Amino acid sequence: MSVSVGGLACGSDGFVTVGPAGAGPYIATVTRYVVIGAGIVGLAVARRLLLDPSTGAEVTVVEKEARPGAHQTGHNSGVLHAGVYYAPGSLKAQLCRAGVNMMIDFCDEHSIDYLITGKLIVATDESQLTALRTLEERARANGITARSITPHEAREIEPHVACVGALHVPSTGIVDYGQVAVAMAEDVRKLGGEVRLGAAVTGIAADTVQTTAGDVRYDVLINCAGLYADRIAVLAGVHPPAQIIPFRGEYAQLKAGRTDLVKGLIYPVPDPRFPFLGVHLTRMIDGTVHAGPNAVLALAREGYSWGKVNVREFAQSVRYPGLRRLARAYYREGTAEVLRSLSRKRFAASVAKLMPEISAADLEPAGAGVRAQAIRPDGRLVDDFLIVRADRQIHVLNAPSPAATSSLAIAQHIVEKMVSV
Numbered sequence: 001m002s003v004s005v006g007g008l009a010c011g012s013d014g015f016v017t018v019g020p021a022g023a024g025p026y027i028a029t030v031t032r033y034v035v036i037g038a039g040i041v042g043l044a045v046a047r048r049l050l051l052d053p054s055t056g057a058e059v060t061v062v063e064k065e066a067r068p069g070a071h072q073t074g075h076n077s078g079v080l081h082a083g084v085y086y087a088p089g090s091l092k093a094q095l096c097r098a099g100v101n102m103m104i105d106f107c108d109e110h111s112i113d114y115l116i117t118g119k120l121i122v123a124t125d126e127s128q129l130t131a132l133r134t135l136e137e138r139a140r141a142n143g144i145t146a147r148s149i150t151p152h153e154a155r156e157i158e159p160h161v162a163c164v165g166a167l168h169v170p171s172t173g174i175v176d177y178g179q180v181a182v183a184m185a186e187d188v189r190k191l192g193g194e195v196r197l198g199a200a201v202t203g204i205a206a207d208t209v210q211t212t213a214g215d216v217r218y219d220v221l222i223n224c225a226g227l228y229a230d231r232i233a234v235l236a237g238v239h240p241p242a243q244i245i246p247f248r249g250e251y252a253q254l255k256a257g258r259t260d261l262v263k264g265l266i267y268p269v270p271d272p273r274f275p276f277l278g279v280h281l282t283r284m285i286d287g288t289v290h291a292g293p294n295a296v297l298a299l300a301r302e303g304y305s306w307g308k309v310n311v312r313e314f315a316q317s318v319r320y321p322g323l324r325r326l327a328r329a330y331y332r333e334g335t336a337e338v339l340r341s342l343s344r345k346r347f348a349a350s351v352a353k354l355m356p357e358i359s360a361a362d363l364e365p366a367g368a369g370v371r372a373q374a375i376r377p378d379g380r381l382v383d384d385f386l387i388v389r390a391d392r393q394i395h396v397l398n399a400p401s402p403a404a405t406s407s408l409a410i411a412q413h414i415v416e417k418m419v420s421v
Contacts, residue, residue: 031056034209034218036201036232038063040073040177040404041396042224043184043195044411050191052415059193060216061185062209064200069181071302072226073404075369077251077282077290080104080114080173081402084121085270088141091385091413096402097142099409100171106408107175110183113285117264119172120154122163124353128269129165135269136167145170160261160355172265174285177404201225204235220418223395227301227372233388233395240397242374242382243320246301246313249293250341252351253366254358262289266354271333279350290366291351291358296341297323297334304368306341325379374398387414394418 035046038061049057065071080103083096107114123132132148139146146169149157154166185195199213209216225232230240254261267280282290297317300310317323327334340346348360374382374397385406386398394414403410 031058032217032219033057033059033222034216034220035059035061035222035224036209037061037224037226037229038065038068038181038185038195038197039071039224039226040069040181040184040407041226041399041410042222043068043181043188044407045222045224045414046188046193046195047184047191048408048411048415050188050193055415055418057193059188060218061188061193061195062199062201062211062213062216063195063197064212066197067182068185068195068197069178072369072372072400073181074178075304075367076177076401076404077293078174078176078284079265079282079401079405080116080175081405082119082139082144082146082169082171083142083402084135084139084144084146084167084169086138086142086402087383088138090383091387092383092402092406093142095385095406095409095413097144098412099402099406100173102408102412103175103180103405104173106180106183110180112175112179112183114173114175115285116171116173117283118157118168118170119265119267120158120161120163121167121169121267121269122154122161122354123165123269124163126164131269132165132167139167139169158263158266160357161266162354162356174265174283176285180404201232201235204232204237219392221393222414223393223397224399226399227370229372229395229397230374233397236390236393236395238388238390238393238395240388240395242376242386242397243322244301244372244397245317245320245323245375246298246303247295247371247373248298248303248305248368249295249371250368251290251292251366252347252363253291254289255362255364258358258362259283259287259289261355261357268354279347279354281351281354288366291347291363292366293369294337294340294347294350295371296337298370301372302370304370320375320377322375322377322379326375326381329379371400372398373400385410 035042046059046061086092199211203210223232230244233240262281268278299314351358382398388395
């Protein structure tokens with residue numbers, strides 16, 4: 001049996017197998033694992049390997065940065081997603097649903113603050129009501145409590161919101177995933193694993209990962225390198241079925257005197273053609289309120305601003321046929337995102353659609369994140385998680401939101417498939 005992940009044929013376990021036919025399940029006699037990337041997914045996989053007695057694992061995590069969770073993990077909006085948006089039966093739907101409960105348990109065990117705030121997905125005009133009903137049906141298919149409510153009911157939850165209808169998802173929450181990553185790294189160390197920071201990968205041989213902090217021998221390689229996952233796959237001798245293109249998500253935040261306008265999370269009805277959920281309002285665990293993201297092509301894989309340019313990386317992006325085809329298909333939407341990025345007034349107008357009381361004067365910059373989005377050569381976005389399996393290798397090549405929410409479930413899924421017979 002096979003299924004499709006973003007148009008890519010894969011097994012019913014969600015894995016795409018490349019290379020020789022022998023690249024199948026791994027057996028428990030394997031002992032040395034090297035995980036590349038100390039983001040939340042890589043750390044969750046390392047932790048799971050050490051907790052699973054069937055793996056007999058010796059685990060080393062290598063990370064080029066000086067701290068865990070330095071990129072996507074530490075720059076996201078901190079939402080504990082319920083799983084409303086994802087196609088029933090997809091890996092995203094399955095692993096988000098399981099992962100949010102696992103993440104809450106992890107936070108309880110490690111005394112990490114989180115808050116179940118609930119979320120409103122709001123239709124701001126009548127044309128969006130059909131899509132809102134579709135989201136409600138999808139939520140039910142995924143086993144998630146979600147209820148269509150009237151504008152009056154929406155304002156009882158968020159007194160300042162503007163809408164013609166809304167979907168209330170009470171189980172959505174917020175957390176600081178940077179704190180979660182630090183706790184996971186500490187777990188890995190306590191369980192006998194190693195987290196080697198400041199260790200950029202420079203080469204991969206048949207049984208050795210070469211890094212700037214020394215070589216590490218492996219029996220199984222697990223690539224969770226996020227923004228560089230496709231490059232790591234190439235170093236390991238794997239031709240990835242999609243290329244990662246970096247998209248920057250730019251955020252503003254409400255000024256201190258205006259944060260009381262937002263109680264929880266307020267999202268627009270998303271455009272189903274895109275992986276981005278649109279500009280939304282998010283109360284963070286520290287009490288600040290973020291607005292965004294505005295999504296634009298980043299000029300570097302770590303391009304957190306317009307001023308951060310890597311000519312080589314940008315050239316690789318624009319030369320990629322998949323990006324050129326995507327840009328031709330959606331140039332109007334892309335142009336609108338760029339104009340909103342360059343205009344504080346346009347950005348504020350997008351926020352005001354959800355909450356008219358907010359103006360440009362109420363907003364201040366709040367940083368940005370960069371999303372590693374896998375795109376197929378034909379220009380189609382890889383919508384689901386994409387995990388590629390080769391001989392003694394696993395490559396997590398697409399793990400955007402809700403990967404942080406789902407990280408512990410992703411790790412369980414990968415490890416179970418690796419040791420299954």
